Amino acid sequence: MSMKVIDLTDERCPMSLLLAKRASRDLKPSQTLTFLVTELSSVNDMQAYFSRHDMLVDVRKTPHYYYLTITKE
Template sequence: MSIQTLDLSQERCPMSLLLVKRSFKPLGLDEQLHIQLIDESSIRDILNYLMMQNADVDCSKAGNVTTLTVSKQENL
């Protein structure tokens, strides 16, 4: 399994959302995307986008950094 890391702790919306869209689109079924965020509005917008994409998302928080572990699901 391949893992890509996207550190967006210095980014704010809409740039963070655009960068996630750019990284998520080519993601394969055997790949994961780890996204690190601080901005609450970016977290909310990215989670909404990933929900619309039917992505599998695991969310964890350490201090003020939220990490989203994202993978694509097979279309049924």
Template sequence: MKVECLDLRSQRCPMALLLAKRKSAELLNQQSLTIISNDTASINDMIRYFKQTSYSVKVQQHNDECTLLVTKKESN
């Protein structure tokens, strides 16, 4: 399955979170989305949102940028 990429480095909150929510809603079960951001507030909001919903999230910090790998969990 292809991993989608969403570059949010030019976006700030709340727009970054809104765009991440919209794009992640398109994911199928077990499909992943890579999100790139450099806004700390946006990153924290996205992590909090994905942990509260039906997604798993892995975070990698690269200097001033952060990459989130968001995967939609199987729904029962």
């Protein structure tokens, strides 16, 4: 299974959160989705939202952006 990556590096809050919510709507249990994000505030908002909605969240920082991977439980 290939990993789906959505590039949100050109988006700012709250648009990045809104687009991430839309993209995650149809996830089935055990499916993952990765977002590329540049703003820490967006990462924090997305992490809080997905944690409250039965998703496992993993955040990794690179020099240019964050990888935020969610997995539906």
